[in-house]
Amino acid sequence: MSHHYEALDRRPVLTPFFLLMVAIAAIGTIFLITRFVAGMGAVANLNGGYPWGVWVIYDIVVGTALACGGYALAVTVYVFNKGRYHPLIRPALLTSLLGYGFAGFGAFVDMGRYWNGYNIFLPWHMNTHAVMLEVGLCVAAYILVLFIEFSPTLLEWLRKQTGWQVRAEAWRKLLDKGLFFFIALGILLPTMHQSSLGSFLIAMGYKVHPLWQTLHLQPLLAVLSAFTMGFAIVIFEGSLVTTGFKRHPETHLFTGLGRIMMGLIAAFLAFRFGYLILMGKVGAMFAFDLGSVMFWIETALFAYPLYVLASPVMRENGKHLLYAAVSMILAGSLYRFDGALITYNPGPGYSYFPALPELIMTVATIATEIALYLFIVKTFPVLPREAHATA
Amino acid sequence: MDRRNFFKTSLGATVASAAALAAGGVQARPNLDPAPEAVGMLYDATLCVGCKACVSKCKEVNGMPPVPMGQDTHADFALDLSAKTRNVIKIHTEGKGAVKDAAADGFAFEKRSCMHCVDPGCVSVCPVSALTRHPMTGIVSYNKDACIGCRTCMTGCPYNVPQYDYDNPFGQIVKCEMCNQKGVERIDKGLMTGCAEACPTGATLFGSRGALLAEAKRRLALKPGETYAYPRGDVRKPDSFHEKAVPGYQKTVWGEKEAGGTNVMHLSAIPYDKLGMPPLGERSYASISEGVQSTLYSYLALPVVALGGLTWLVKRNTSGEKEGGAE
Amino acid sequence: MDKQSDFAIESSVDFTAVERRLGVSRRTFLKFCTGVAASFGLGTKAAYAMAQAIANPGRPPVIWLHGQECTGPTESLLRSEQPSFEHLILDLISLDYHQTLDAGAGHRVEEIKREAMKKHHGKYLLVIEGAIPLAQNGIFCKIGGQTMMDATKEAAEGAAAIVAFGSCASWGGVQSASPNPTGATGAPQFLQGKTVVTIPGCPPNPANFLGTVLYFVTYGKLPPIDEKGRPKWAYSRLIHENCYRRPHFDAGRFATQFGDDGHRQGWCLYKLGCKGPETYNNCPSLEYNNVGGGVWPIGVGHPCFGCSEQGTGFNKPMFSLAEVKTHTPPNAFPNIADRQNPTSSTVVAAAAVAGVAVGALLGATAAAGKKLDGTQAEAGKPGDKGA
Incomplete structure (x- = not known):
């Protein structure tokens, strides 16, 4: 297996870019400490109408959707048996692990009474009607599953460390026996909680703009868009790694993913427009208020990749694939931001925009993820071996 | 599986889940019924004179200091509900704001406190049952020892009532608990809520939901201008009455049906939306949300079946790979 | 206020005469005038003007009518002090007719009233105290055979200004309460079309009457009044x-x-x-x-x-x-829309950071896109399934 993947261990870890990311993370840490010492109010602009700000909506709702690469590829490879995408799976799992790990961390930071957090695991406290319970348990379980799914990479690395070879091999064998179950779990869990992240909006009722309040359709639209974003992030991350590390492009694989994305985006738009039209919300689409403008920006961002990917020529061009992927990432992110924050209206007089420390903490989280990603791909065998990828 | 099958399968799965949800929507549970001995309050905005006795009494009962304005502490200057305020009197003004309860150039008071929904959104969305509806009284109360501070209740409340104390590193959710929380227990002791007791005009009236609703409907049936003896205190045993001409009420009782109804109901002479009431239908969002959740997760049937199928598929698709294919 | 002019005004007032006439010290007198002016919301200049007017009175004649009432306004007026008010009122105005205070009585006094009204036609101040009964042609209140209705109408005819003193005169008072058998009415309602200053109260505060009269004496006109005739300085x-x-x-x-x-x-x-x-x-x-x-x-x-x-x-x-x-x-x-929002001043900086973050994403995309341009998928195109 070691011939499939390689660590970029000949490259230095401490690059100027890496240090910049660490510096941003350090600034974020200062505010992180402030949040725990002085309370959330000291760093965040959260209020009675907007209890969820950029931390929840970016770090958790958008962040986990961006971390759906592992999920999307797992479905493609293991459910639809598309083995040729296998080389992409380890980096995708890594981004998923980082994304979900930091979503969990973000949830902890945002949790007002974190010392009670374990109550969510105590059956006598559970409220099984609550979407939050489902999300909490599911995300916690999925972080564990992602770690198990990613552990072959770690074991592969461990095997090369002196004195660990035998043990690593034994663990690997043990893991192989049950791994298929965790892979299945790793497909089920994101389906569950990504749909639930949409279901959140149902209970918010009128506060969610009519163009985003699709009630019974919420879970479906959420999981569809998250799944699509998963493919997009794989393309995005792969393209950046290719250009950043001057590796061979994986464009031929991305083309296939692009084709899947095309179908998913079409389905998403069909469901969404179908629902909005059936529910008589066409008027809201053309109200040309904030909601309607955001809706069309979003729709344009969804439509662009559809346009690119529908063209067989552009679909095979690395640049166009990347642009389509980024457009999809922005579309999916905006879909979440719009519904839960930008057009979210709890009533007259409430307003929210993140405070500087609040936003820096989120940016610092992203910086930390990038720094950790760079460190891990240079230490552990994550990226496909060159000869293999371009085989 | 080739591409054609891939799309066929994905489409099939999507349609199946959409159908399940649509069916779930139809099967979703109805709104909850009022608790059998639901206690509540009736706030008649036309009787309110803005004396804030209720605000002051609320602070006294709950041991919370008034919110100062700069150095000025002589009265309570709370702008809205917050972790320091469970009840607040607000004003709506229009034009010159000269005539009470008039639509044009008028003003009207509004009391903001927990509405104690019959089908409470906050209770439905709380993952750890920190918010509960009392089975007999219908009072929605809070348990800070269960609460994890996720603030979903704040997003799930149509009235933005639960408030988290952001300025405290160990903050908690604060909301009106109908003066019946641990250590206060006024209702259990046979007393009425602090705000209803303090109200000099009977604008805030205490009682059972049924009796209050009957009183509210009695008022709506009166002709504007007629004299009516308004009860004060507890509608079932008023401590006194005061006579007043009946205003031109809006023709509905807010909280009779809105989002499944509330135990704290409002009457007003101006449209409720001007008093900051949200645009709600009769169906509670809690019932829709729980309908979707229970369709997908009842007895975990769907997830378990899905997991079984996925496990089989993954096992089948990885078994052919001898080495390293499984991750 | 200009000190020089204060002095000029002050020196123009003959205080010795005032002291002699009113029996108050110069200091007490000025204090009184300043106090009255202050209750109008006027400055020291007005106080001196008032002092001047009082010190050199034109002594406007006053006709004082009593209708349905308890004489409460007069009684309270008599008990006002600082300076001892009876001196002031008697010397400030020429009280030509007042049923309670007149030493004389009977037709002789009525005669004097008519003479005074004729002599000072258009110049006298009419003070009405008590309500005017209108039922059955006003027979419920007569003085010297004349109903209050007629007396009021007659006196109002040549009055320079009319003051209704007390609630009875202002709007009817206690006897106008339901069922009001006598048809008791206030002066402003009875004297439709005439400006009547009202000083309601039961009894009214003499200070409000005094201030209004002093204003009239000083400026020769009535103070600003509201739609019910009440001086704004006292009743706004x-x-x-x-x-x-x-x-x-x-x-x-x-x-x-x-x-x-x-x-x-x-x-x-x-x-x-x-x-x-x-x-x-x-x-x-x-x-x-x-x-x-x-x-x-x-x-x-x-x-x-x-x-x-x-x-x-x-x-x-x-x-x-x-x-x-x-x-x-x-x-x-x-207000309904007022919220307890913590407003941080850092939102502009936060917006900038957000802009930079999105810009970095788009920049990286563009840079990578440039390098990727033309990297066709030729390598793995034909079914390399399960490679």
């Missing part, structure tokens, strides 16, 4: 607005029974039926008739009963709730 504010128990109202602290804890602690009397919230008068600032020591109804622990307010005093039950006509101070009530 609700008792509730200046009441020193108001903070208790705002904070929700009420006496609920006479003698209860709240009552002893001086809490708001609203729940006991205080009509301060619907009664326009200046009692909280002047209290009653210079008695001092907080002596006025609310001051001594009794709810205001709205004696000066038409439709309130004698009309509403003593302990019924008042209609709260004001909601000032306005900042005491948050």
Whole structure:
């Protein structure tokens, strides 16, 4: 297996870019400490109408959707048996692990009474009607599953460390026996909680703009868009790694993913427009208020990749694939931001925009993820071996 | 599986889940019924004179200091509900704001406190049952020892009532608990809520939901201008009455049906939306949300079946790979 | 205010004459004038003008009529002090006819009244005290065989200004309360079309009458009045607005029974039926008739009963709730849309950071896109399934 993947261990870890990311993370840490010492109010602009700000909506709702690469590829490879995408799976799992790990961390930071957090695991406290319970348990379980799914990479690395070879091999064998179950779990869990992240909006009722309040359709639209974003992030991350590390492009694989994305985006738009039209919300689409403008920006961002990917020529061009992927990432992110924050209206007089420390903490989280990603791909065998990828 | 099958399968799965949800929507549970001995309050905005006795009494009962304005502490200057305020009197003004309860150039008071929904959104969305509806009284109360501070209740409340104390590193959710929380227990002791007791005009009236609703409907049936003896205190045993001409009420009782109804109901002479009431239908969002959740997760049937199928598929698709294919 | 001109005005007033005539010291006299001017909201200049006017009086003649009433306004006026008011009123004006105070009586006095009215036609001040009964041609109140209706109409004819003193004259007072068998009516309602200054109150505060008359004497015209004829300087504010128990109202602290804890602690009397919230008068600032020591109804622990307010005093039950006509101070009530939002000043910087972050994403995309341009998928195109 070691011939499939390689660590970029000949490259230095401490690059100027890496240090910049660490510096941003350090600034974020200062505010992180402030949040725990002085309370959330000291760093965040959260209020009675907007209890969820950029931390929840970016770090958790958008962040986990961006971390759906592992999920999307797992479905493609293991459910639809598309083995040729296998080389992409380890980096995708890594981004998923980082994304979900930091979503969990973000949830902890945002949790007002974190010392009670374990109550969510105590059956006598559970409220099984609550979407939050489902999300909490599911995300916690999925972080564990992602770690198990990613552990072959770690074991592969461990095997090369002196004195660990035998043990690593034994663990690997043990893991192989049950791994298929965790892979299945790793497909089920994101389906569950990504749909639930949409279901959140149902209970918010009128506060969610009519163009985003699709009630019974919420879970479906959420999981569809998250799944699509998963493919997009794989393309995005792969393209950046290719250009950043001057590796061979994986464009031929991305083309296939692009084709899947095309179908998913079409389905998403069909469901969404179908629902909005059936529910008589066409008027809201053309109200040309904030909601309607955001809706069309979003729709344009969804439509662009559809346009690119529908063209067989552009679909095979690395640049166009990347642009389509980024457009999809922005579309999916905006879909979440719009519904839960930008057009979210709890009533007259409430307003929210993140405070500087609040936003820096989120940016610092992203910086930390990038720094950790760079460190891990240079230490552990994550990226496909060159000869293999371009085989 | 080739591409054609891939799309066929994905489409099939999507349609199946959409159908399940649509069916779930139809099967979703109805709104909850009022608790059998639901206690509540009736706030008649036309009787309110803005004396804030209720605000002051609320602070006294709950041991919370008034919110100062700069150095000025002589009265309570709370702008809205917050972790320091469970009840607040607000004003709506229009034009010159000269005539009470008039639509044009008028003003009207509004009391903001927990509405104690019959089908409470906050209770439905709380993952750890920190918010509960009392089975007999219908009072929605809070348990800070269960609460994890996720603030979903704040997003799930149509009235933005639960408030988290952001300025405290160990903050908690604060909301009106109908003066019946641990250590206060006024209702259990046979007393009425602090705000209803303090109200000099009977604008805030205490009682059972049924009796209050009957009183509210009695008022709506009166002709504007007629004299009516308004009860004060507890509608079932008023401590006194005061006579007043009946205003031109809006023709509905807010909280009779809105989002499944509330135990704290409002009457007003101006449209409720001007008093900051949200645009709600009769169906509670809690019932829709729980309908979707229970369709997908009842007895975990769907997830378990899905997991079984996925496990089989993954096992089948990885078994052919001898080495390293499984991750 | 210019010191020089103050001095000029002050030196123009013949204080020795005033001292002799009114029996007050120069200091007391000026203090009085300044006080009266201040209650109008006027400056020292007006005070000196007033002093000047009083020191050199044109002594306008005054005709004073009594209708249906208890003589409360005159009685309270007689008891006003600082300076001893009887001196001032008798020397300030020429009180040609006053049924209570006139030494003479009978047809002789009526004769003097008619002569004075004829002689000072268009110049005299008419003060009406008491209501005018209109039922059955006004037979319920006659003086010298003449009904109050006729006497009033006759006197109003040649009056330079008309002042209705007390609630009875202002709007009918106690006898106008339902069922009002005598058809008791206030002067402004009876003298339709004429400007009548009203000084309501039962009894009215003499200071409000005195101030109005001094204004008339000083400036030769009446002070600004509201739509009910009340001088704005005295009646433009609700008792509730200046009441020193108001903070208790705002904070929700009420006496609920006479003698209860709240009552002893001086809490708001609203729940006991205080009509301060619907009664326009200046009692909280002047209290009653210079008695001092907080002596006025609310001051001594009794709810205001709205004696000066038409439709309130004698009309509403003593302990019924008042209609709260004001909601000032306005900042005491948050608007519906006011929220307890923590507003951080860092949002602009935050927006910039967000912009930079999105810019970095797009920049990286563009840079990578440039390098990737043309990297066709030729390598793995034909079914390399499961490679």
